Amino acid sequence: MAVSVWGYLDEYREERADLLDAVDTVFGSGQLVLGRSVTKFEDAFAEHHQVRHCIGLDNGTNAIALGLRAMGVGEGDEVITVANTAAPTVVAIDTVGAKPVFVDVSPDTYLMDVSQVSRVITERTKCLLPVHLYGQCVDMTALRNVAVRYELPILEDCAQSHGARQYGEIAGSMGNAAAFSFYPTKVLGAYGDGGATITSDPTIAANLRRLRYYGMHERYYVVATPGFNSRLDEVQAEILRRKLARLDGYIARRRAIAQRYAAGLADTGLVLPYVEAGNEHVHYLYVIRHVARDEIIGAMRSYGVNLNISYPWPVHTMTGFAHLGYREGSLPATEELANEVFSLPMYPSLSEREQDKVINALREVLLGLGR
Structure with a gap:
C-alpha cells in the first residue's frame, strides 16, 4: 500500500x-x-x-x-x-x-x-x-x-x-x-x-x-x-x-489527522507544526522540519510513503527573479527552512491505516538514521 x-x-x-x-x-x-x-x-x-x-x-x-x-x-x-x-x-x-x-519569516510559524x-x-x-x-x-x-x-x-x-x-x-x-x-x-x-x-x-x-x-x-x-x-x-x-457546504467537515478531518500525527511523532526529534496563539489552523499541509530532511525523504520511499517539500527553493534565489537583486543569505530564516522543511500526506480521505503507515515508517527511518 x-x-x-x-x-x-x-x-x-x-x-x-x-x-x-x-x-x-x-x-x-x-x-x-x-x-x-x-x-x-x-x-x-x-x-x-x-x-x-x-x-x-x-x-x-x-x-x-x-x-x-x-x-x-x-x-x-x-x-x-x-x-x-x-x-x-x-x-x-x-x-x-x-x-x-x-521580508523574512518567523522560524516558528x-x-x-x-x-x-x-x-x-x-x-x-x-x-x-x-x-x-x-x-x-x-x-x-x-x-x-x-x-x-x-x-x-x-x-x-x-x-x-x-x-x-x-x-x-x-x-x-x-x-x-x-x-x-x-x-x-x-x-x-x-x-x-x-x-x-x-x-x-x-x-x-x-x-x-x-x-x-x-x-x-x-x-x-x-x-x-x-x-x-x-x-x-x-x-x-x-x-x-x-x-x-462540506468545508467544515473537510477541515475537521484535516485537524484530526494533524492530531494523530502530532501524537505519533511527539518524541521523534522532528520539529512539528507550531500554531500561533489565536490561530485556528486548517492544516492545508502538515509541514515538519529536520536537518536530515533529504535522507528521510529518500528512505521513506522504500516504505512506499511519498513526501513533499514546500518549498525547496526560496523565491528570491530563483533565476527567474535574479533581477530583484537578492543574494543568498539575505533572508536567513527562509533559506534555512528551505533546507529542512517537508510535508506529510494530508487530505481528508487519508485513512487511519495510511496515517499509521506514515507515522511508523517515519519512526523507523529516524531510528535507522540514529536521529
Whole structure:
C-alpha cells in the first residue's frame, strides 16, 4: 500500500453522485459562462467570509494579479511579501509590473515576520501582501497596525487557508481584499483550476468584474483597459458551491489527522507544526522540519510513503527573479527552512491505516538514521 502526498479518488467516489449532478445542473441550465452557478457560488463564498463581494476567477494566480490591479497597483510600485511561498504569489506581483519586496519569516510559524515590514516600506510601496501559509494566518493585528500607520492596503493571499481563523476572524476578511485558489489540492478544491478575489470595497469589486471580462462593463463595450479573459468556469463554480457546504467537515478531518500525527511523532526529534496563539489552523499541509530532511525523504520511499517539500527553493534565489537583486543569505530564516522543511500526506480521505503507515515508517527511518 503506497501512500501519496495527496489524493482525491476516495473523496470522489464518496461524493460522485453530487458532483455528477453538479455537472448535469450546469449543462442543463442553458448558460455555460458566467451563469447562475457562478453567481450562486460568489454569493455563498462572500457570505461565508462575511464580505460584500466575491469575484470568481480562472485561477489563484490571477486572483492575486487582478486583485492588485483592482487596487491600483502597477508599473513601478512595490509590494511587500515573503519569499517562503509558492512562486505564483510573486509571479502575480511581477505580472502587474510591480516589484516584490521581501521580508523574512518567523522560524516558528514560517509566516511573514511582521516586525520587519516597516523597515522596507518606501514611497513606492503600494500594498502589503501577507501569505497565510500552510493553513494558518499571519499576525494580522500587527500587520493592520502597520497598514494604518502608513496608509497602505492589504491583499491577503489565502490560497492555503480556506476556513482558517484568527481570534475569530476568518482568513480573507481581515484586509482590503483577499485572493483564493481552488486548485484541486486546496482545502476547498475544484476539479480543475479556479480562483476568486473577495472584498467589501465596491470600487475594488467593480474593477475586478471589469478586469476579468475584457475590460467590459456591459457586453461588447470596453470601458477601460487593461482587460483579461479570466472568468471562473460554471462547472467548477457549481462543484465549489456544493463543496463549500462540506468545508467544515473537510477541515475537521484535516485537524484530526494533524492530531494523530502530532501524537505519533511527539518524541521523534522532528520539529512539528507550531500554531500561533489565536490561530485556528486548517492544516492545508502538515509541514515538519529536520536537518536530515533529504535522507528521510529518500528512505521513506522504500516504505512506499511519498513526501513533499514546500518549498525547496526560496523565491528570491530563483533565476527567474535574479533581477530583484537578492543574494543568498539575505533572508536567513527562509533559506534555512528551505533546507529542512517537508510535508506529510494530508487530505481528508487519508485513512487511519495510511496515517499509521506514515507515522511508523517515519519512526523507523529516524531510528535507522540514529536521529
